Amino acid sequence: MESLNYIVSTLNNIKKEDYWSKKPALVSKPSQNWTKEVFGMDAIKWLLVEARIPEECFRIIINGVPQPHQSYSRPIYVGEKIIGNVLDGTKASEALGNGGSLLLTALDEYWKPLRHLCKQLGDKMGTKCSAFGVITPPNQGGFVPHIDRTEQLVFQCEGSKLWDVYGIYKQENTGGEVDLKEIADPIIHENIFPGDILYLPQGSPHAAMTTDTLSCHVTLTFEPVTMGNWIESGLNSIIDEENEYKRSLPPFYFDNEEVYLKLLNEKVQEIKAKLDNKSEEIAKEHMNKYKEFSKSTNL
Numbered sequence: 630m631e632s633l634n635y636i637v638s639t640l641n642n643i644k645k646e647d648y649w650s651k652k653p654a655l656v657s658k659p660s661q662n663w664t665k666e667v668f669g670m671d672a673i674k675w676l677l678v679e680a681r682i683p684e685e686c687f688r689i690i691i692n693g694v695p696q697p698h699q700s701y702s703r704p705i706y707v708g709e710k711i712i713g714n715v716l717d718g719t720k721a722s723e724a725l726g727n728g729g730s731l732l733l734t735a736l737d738e739y740w741k742p743l744r745h746l747c748k749q750l751g752d753k754m755g756t757k758c759s760a761f762g763v764i765t766p767p768n769q770g771g772f773v774p775h776i777d778r779t780e781q782l783v784f785q786c787e788g789s790k791l792w793d794v795y796g797i798y799k800q801e802n803t804g805g806e807v808d809l810k811e812i813a814d815p816i817i818h819e820n821i822f823p824g825d826i827l828y829l830p831q832g833s834p835h836a837a838m839t840t841d842t843l844s845c846h847v848t849l850t851f852e853p854v855t856m857g858n859w860i861e862s863g864l865n866s867i868i869d870e871e872n873e874y875k876r877s878l879p880p881f882y883f884d885n886e887e888v889y890l891k892l893l894n895e896k897v898q899e900i901k902a903k904l905d906n907k908s909e910e911i912a913k914e915h916m917n918k919y920k921e922f923s924k925s926t927n928l
Contacts (some may be wrong), residue, residue, distance in 0.1 A: 631921050636782065648710070652802070653796075654832050655821065669786055677718030678718050685734075687733050693773035696828065701716065702717055711771075760849050763846055773836065775805060776807055779853060780850070782827070821881070831853055854870075860904070862911045863911050867900055
């Protein structure tokens with residue numbers, strides 16, 4: 630699979646250049662053919678007409694503002710009962726014609742080639758990989774400048790888009806809008822074309838504007854794997870194994886502050902003594918699991 634090979638090669642180069650989680654990067658590809666393996670206009674048409682995408686997995690964006698789902702969905706009936714609402718492809722197409730953008734989340738759940746790619750990449754990378762797509766009409770922006778909580782690779786599938794990407798602003802477990810007055814000039818100010826890959830580190834502000842054609846890009850997201858994950862999992866595991874750590878204190882415990890602070894200190898020392906081994910055990914389990922996945926991924 631050319632797309633898998635190319636993306637893995639790109640990720641290896643990002644790692645080699647020490648950009649991962651530190652600095653955005655643009656990798657240009659002279660041929661767009663690799664993207665057609667995983668996504669293109671045929672996929673867009675099918676998603677709009679056939680896929681029955683639930684309200685939780687799409688959004689129409691106008692002037693950077695997400696619109697209410699109800700305006701762009703239709704009900705699904707079983708008999709006379711409505712069991713849910715899904716994307717109305719006709720209304721979404723009208724929104725695109727009027728300058729709106731269409732965001733499709735959990736795209737790998739609906740389009741098989743992307744599902745296969747995300748599964749292979751996630752196993753190879755040692756984390757969960759998902760995909761979302763953005764379809765934007767000519768001469769329009771999508772989201773306002775913002776940061777995301779995940780590491781991301783963007784690849785252009787149709788048309789072109791002008792991206793402004795900034796240095797790391799804030800790495801945290803939530804995303805959100807960014808006031809551009811608070812940050813320096815963009816590191817990347819480039820049009821990206823079909824086949825190009827843009828690497829966006831966690832916490833790197835970015836925004837994009839289409840040129841004179843309809844644009845579609847897919848973003849692959851990689852859940853961050855951190856030392857904090859392993860430490861937190863180790864701590865939770867220790868606490869879950871001992872009922873004494875979870876036992877409710879008696880009424881008016883605050884009247885015996887000295888006693889309970891002394892007891893707390895003793896328990897913290899007990900946990901510290903166990904935490905090194907438990908966190909290391911969890912880290913090894915995680916890494917060994919993905920080592921096996923990686924070996925079984927044919928490249």
